[in-house]
Amino acid sequence: VARDNHLLGRFLLRGFSPAPRGMSLLEVTFYVDADGILSVFALDRVTGSANPVAVDARKGR
Template sequence: DCRSLARFALRGIPALPAGGAHIRVTFQVDADGLLSVTAMEKSTGVEASIQVKPSYGLTDGEIATMIKDSMSYAEQDVQARMLAEQKVEAARVLESLTSALAADAALLSAAERQAIDAAAEQVRAAAAGDDADAIKEAIKNIDTQTQEFAARRMDQSVRIALKGQSVDEV
């Protein structure tokens, strides 16, 4: 059912970790069937837009049907978006955890590591499914399981940064 009407590029987005770029895309169709698409990266404000007059011969009736269909599927679209966002967040959390464990796994006891690994597996399993709420809960669980680890990593970083300095220098 999808038909490509045009393409445009959003350039100038800085390199960010997976899931770090938040792009808002707005679609508007006016009474004449002119489609305006605007994309903006939220943190930088970088924006691109394009206006498209269908060259595929869409009639006013077809445009009206497309708009009506989009409204009738709005709830499904919202659910699909929530699922996609949770999957991206799960991937981001797992990637961050993998990096943290590679750098500082020695800060964990065997039992803590086992609990974190189990929580990570729950996130992977939930992200493989289609339940956005289950993914969200698994992410909350892994956040709880890793809070103490994150605090230890922060303490270690502060100790390293302040090593050899007096209070007056800080």
């Protein structure tokens, strides 16, 4: 149930090229490693601009 979820973190995507709604070519990858670290990687397929973020799920719990 959603009310049992824990907020792990927030990040803002910057540096991506503007595009009409629904026309952006963003590739977002989520990966959780064996230590519980969530890595989020956003890539603009047009410009090659990337935003990597790592969130340690153990902090703030």
